[in-house]
Amino acid sequence: MRKTVEEGKLEIGQTFPLTIRKMGINGEGVGFFKRQVVFVPGALPGEVIVAEVINIKNGFAEAKIKRIREKSPHRIEAPCPVYDQCGGCQLQHVTYEEQLRQKRDIVIQSLERYSGLNMEKTKIHDTIGMETPWNYRNKSQLQVGKQDTNVIAGLYGLNSHRIIDISDCMIQHAATNKVTQVVKALLRRLNIPIYNEKKHSGIVRTIVVRVGVETGEVQLVLVTAKNELPKKEIFIRDLRNKLPELKSIMQNVNGKRTSIIFGDDTHHLAGEEVIQETLGDLSFELSARAFFQLNPTQTVKLYDEVKKAACLTGTERVVDAYCGVGTIGLWLAKDAKEVRGMEVIRDAVLDARKNAANHGFTNMEYKVGTAERIMPLWVKEGWKPDVVVVDPPRTGCEYEFIETVLKVAPKRIVYVSCNPSTLAKDIKHFSKKYNVEYVQPLDMFPHTAHVEVVVKFTLKK
Missing domain, CATH: 3.40.50.150 (Vaccinia Virus protein VP39)
Structure with missing residues (x-):
């Protein structure tokens, strides 16, 4: 027999009104149903929503927004077209001033x-x-896949292993977006095999692009499943013709069945092996796998x-x-x-x-x-x-x-x-x-x- 709201226990599929009291550490809205904590992604403090339970765990429940009855004055339309699929950002639906207040909270x-x-x-x-909270990330690491005949590159969607193609990420530096798009087009035109995770076949796994924000120098690291990169010379020639700003082109080989991006072997393909970046009056050489703040x-x-x-x-x-x-x-x-x-x-x-x-x-x-x-x-x-x-x-x-x-x-x-x-x-x-x-x-x-x-x-x- 289906439990009711009055009985004080929630079950999957149940809907009920919920007032959002605060923001959780992962950006979700937090409300309380008869002292039981309910987490609702996308809900904002002060909102009254109709929530639908999607998961129940020991001590708390997870729900989704069915309808918003009273909307927060800080809610805005997320500008990114794949915001609700990608999972890379959690707060684009909140004004930036309110994001700062909520992070303090x-x-x-x-x-x-x-x-x-x-x-x-x-x-x-x-x-x-x-001052300008967009296009700030100096490095992108995007998984490569096929969608029909198209080559796509992006992040795995929320709670899935499906790649969401990110054509022009709004928090990535413009240079990383540009290089990724050119690489995708070249991989498709040259018909270079794309890695298939399920079959453990194909070549190109990940496109990694880093830019020296202060120097303007750009590095591409192509992560492949094998040492051999088909049509390598043509790929490098066309890449350098289309992207003269590329200072460094590298290849990293990762043949393992793993979610870890980089393998142990890195090869120099063209240009320099490192790019330069500065922080204040300090300068740094950034190699393919070097850690640097994003x-x-x-x-x-x-x-x-x-x-x-x-x-x-x-x-x-x-x-x-x-x-x-x-x-x-x-x-x-x-x-x-x-x-x-x-x-x-x-x-x-x-x-x-x-x-x-x-x-x-x-x-x-x-x-x-x-x-x-x-x-x-x-x-x-x-x-x-x-x-x-x-x-x-x-x-x-x-x-x-x-x-x-x-x-x-x-x-x-x-x-x-x-x-x-x-x-x-x-x-x-x-x-x-x-x-x-x-x-x-x-x-x-x-x-x-x-x-x-x-x-x-x-x-x-």
Whole structure:
């Protein structure tokens, strides 16, 4: 017998009125049905909708909008024609000003739930946004497929393995869109075999394009399932004729049945092996597989916020934990006495050392390993950091790292987070010895639910 609303339990297919109370961490609307949490993608805080249950899980339900009874004044028509299919953006149906407000609220929700902070006394600044929040991504990685006789390139659709063709992505830099379109047309005209995931046959798997936003240099990496690229010489010739701005053309080979983009082997096809990019007055060489921030405009703002929170005077010893290729450390090096970083990925440490040398810094040192192992050794040698900067993965800091920092007790900690929930949990641990001076949200990826956060901690007296 079908359950009714009055019985207080939901079932799949059931419809009911729902008031949306807030925005969830993935950009969905959140409402409550008789104390049961209901997540509704596309719904906005303040709206009253008719919701239809599509999934029930332990402790919550998922629903879709059947009808909007009372519309939010912040709702707009999403400008992208495949917005509701692609899944790359979650918030194009919201005014940008409201996106910034909601991202701050997402941070507040996480802090209220996990951090143990007194929220009335915690300074949470307004979200730092972009002046022009479109065409900001400097790199695209689009899966290649066939649709009838057409070659398509795009992302897998929401909850599916069907490629949604993205002809002109509104958050991608114009140069990446242009190169992708030309490559698609050439692959079709030359009839170069496209990889078929189900059959594990064909050649071309992924089109990866990166642009140096400040330099204008563009790199194409064609990911293939085999070393052999049919009609390679013709393809390269026609590509360079149509796209003279292409500085680097590379091929990466990935023959495995995997969702991972890159394989282990990369071949140089034409032009240079790297492109150049600058952040502020720093310059970087970007190889085919090198990590680099996807929104350089906001990265400058983010790193400036890190520098502001670090309060460097030229006398401080700084630890750049989870340092990657050392970009944050480089940003701080001019104003620090010494910067030392550590990272578990050896290639990243080698790149960090190279970047420091290329910029003429002699006050920087990088080690392969974890901070919880290396920092105590430095302290034992008599080198104690005044400031620790940490930019961990989405999972947050390792517990051993937090305990190590608490023992070392630097004067300040600057925490850069890409996940408000794990940030809030880590704040609870750091709060044993540190005060939270302020929390600064920053919009690194407009029109998505992602929010970056910088937190300044100072040692309790």
